[in-house]
Amino acid sequence: MEFQAIKKETRILSPADSTNKSIPSEIRLDPLTGRSARICHFMELKWEKPDFEAMIKGTEKTCPFCSGRVLEITPRFPEEIIPEGRLTKNDMVLFPNIAPYDSLGAVAVMGDRHFIPMTEITPGKIKNGFLLSMEFFKRVDELKHPEAVYHIINWNFMPPAGSSLIHPHLQVFSTSSAPNLMRYEMDSAKKYLEENGTNYWDDLIRIETEDKLRFLGRIGRSSWLTNYAPMGVAGDVLAVVNGVCSTLELSDKDLSDIADGLTRVMTGYDKMGIYSFNMNFFTGAKDDEHARFHLLFSPRTFFNQALGATDVGALRNLFNETICMAFPEDINKMLKDDF
Ligand SMILES: [Zn+2]
Numbered sequence: 001m002e003f004q005a006i007k008k009e010t011r012i013l014s015p016a017d018s019t020n021k022s023i024p025s026e027i028r029l030d031p032l033t034g035r036s037a038r039i040c041h042f043m044e045l046k047w048e049k050p051d052f053e054a055m056i057k058g059t060e061k062t063c064p065f066c067s068g069r070v071l072e073i074t075p076r077f078p079e080e081i082i083p084e085g086r087l088t089k090n091d092m093v094l095f096p097n098i099a100p101y102d103s104l105g106a107v108a109v110m111g112d113r114h115f116i117p118m119t120e121i122t123p124g125k126i127k128n129g130f131l132l133s134m135e136f137f138k139r140v141d142e143l144k145h146p147e148a149v150y151h152i153i154n155w156n157f158m159p160p161a162g163s164s165l166i167h168p169h170l171q172v173f174s175t176s177s178a179p180n181l182m183r184y185e186m187d188s189a190k191k192y193l194e195e196n197g198t199n200y201w202d203d204l205i206r207i208e209t210e211d212k213l214r215f216l217g218r219i220g221r222s223s224w225l226t227n228y229a230p231m232g233v234a235g236d237v238l239a240v241v242n243g244v245c246s247t248l249e250l251s252d253k254d255l256s257d258i259a260d261g262l263t264r265v266m267t268g269y270d271k272m273g274i275y276s277f278n279m280n281f282f283t284g285a286k287d288d289e290h291a292r293f294h295l296l297f298s299p300r301t302f303f304n305q306a307l308g309a310t311d312v313g314a315l316r317n318l319f320n321e322t323i324c325m326a327f328p329e330d331i332n333k334m335l336k337d338d339f
Contacts, residue, residue: 001203003228004029026327030229032200033188035181037229037322038315045234045326045334047273047301052117056166060114065167067091067112074098074107082139089132094172104140104147105173108132115166118157118277119270126259133172134255137248140174149176149285151247158276160310161300182282186291193290201240201292213329217339220257224265224339226328232298233311234274235324235331237265244293247283258295261339265297268335274299 006027014021025040060066064073074095076085081104087094091112097105110116110129130153137151154171156163163169178186192200205223208215216224221243227236239261241254250258262279269277278298284291303309315321 001031001200001207002029003031028229031204032192033181033184035184035229035320037231037324039324039327041323041325043325045272045331047305049273049275050305052115052275056115059166063114063165063167065109065165065169066114070095070109077106081143081145082136087132087135087139089128089135092128092132094132094136097171097173100173102147102173102175102177104145104175105171106133106136108136108170108172110168110170113168116168118266118275121168121263121266123256123259123263126262127255129170130255130259131252133170134247134250136172137174141248145174147176148174150174150178150182150283151281152179152182152283153247153279153281155277155279157279158300160276160302161278163276185282186284186288189292190290199290199292201294202242205240205242214332216332216336217261219261220253222254222257222261224261226332226335227296228328229322230298230324230328230331231296231322232278233301233303233323233325234269234272234299235326235328236296236298237335238294238296240292240294242292245284245288245291246286247281247293248286250293262297264338265335268338269299272299272334274301276300 008025008027010023010025012021012023013019025038028037028039029035030037064070070093074086075098077096092108092110094106094108097107108129110125133153140148151174156171157168158166189200208225209223214226214228216226216237222239222241224237224239227238230236239258241250244250244254277300280296282294282296301311303311303313315323
């Protein structure tokens with residue numbers, strides 16, 4: 001396993017006195033896939049949190065997920081999928097996604113409360129949301145539904161992360177069609193196993209734990225680290241669950257541990273003024289020995305907050321080339337206290 005980086009240097013002349021200035025940057029290659037990620041535009045990872053009260057004012061009036069409305073206006077699954085139509089747990093409810101991108105898609109609303117600041121999301125709330133989603137996955141798995149192959153939870157939290165609603169909710173789907181990067185990773189991990197006789201993720205965690213530069217900590221079977229070749233402008237956090245190939249193998253304890261770790265990461269990023277994130281499950285299919293269940297937490301923010309300029313530009317959107325504005329080893333130091 002190689003942690004390759006191509007170091008670059010840009011020389012520019014100052015407009016005032018033509019003195020030389022040198023600006024470094026780095027292109028890192030993901031050790032598994034070779035996907036390149038640029039570390040550049042170095043700046044202090046510090047943003048201003050907005051006036052949340054002004055931002056959310058009035059949004060509850062039309063929110064389809066607020067209690068009193070959610071059971072009135074959200075659709076129900078057909079009887080052959082979920083006989084009771086929707087799944088519920090405490091004040092949480094799971095129903096079909098009305099904007100599906102696959103045939104078995106659901107939305108899980110994470111309770112009654114319309115707006116929860118990132119730092120007030122508790123491990124218990126996250127775990128309950130995951131448990132409700134797991135119930136959906138188990139149901140479609142028991143049905144032997146042809147789409148019950150990869151069971152995925154995605155989370156877009158707050159509008160900078162692409163959430164069209166303030167009300168916290170999870171995107172929950174089962175699919176036989178692995179999304180791009182997940183498929184790419186799995187193909188590469190399969191090749192890695194064939195060539196090396198070992199699981200890539202097991203090797204990665206062993207190396208990262210010894211190396212310590214990006215390792216954050218271990219909670220139960222889950223190991224947490226800042227990603228070597230991150231996708232987010234403020235880095236990403238990767239969590240790998242030891243011994244687990246696919247989502248349905250996650251135990252109750254694993255879900256608690258993941259929920260705990262996620263809130264620690266949120267606490268760390270909150271200190272940088274970040275209030276929005278994406279989180280995706282990456283899973284193999286059942287018995288995929290080359291796979292390991294892992295998730296990526298990627299904070300979302302702005303290139304220009306005052307103008308609402310998103311942190312995804314042409315480089316990322318059309319080349320899928322990413323920019324991170326600090327070294328993951330330095331981001332690790334900012335997050336480590338909370339682990
Ligand atoms: Zn709401």
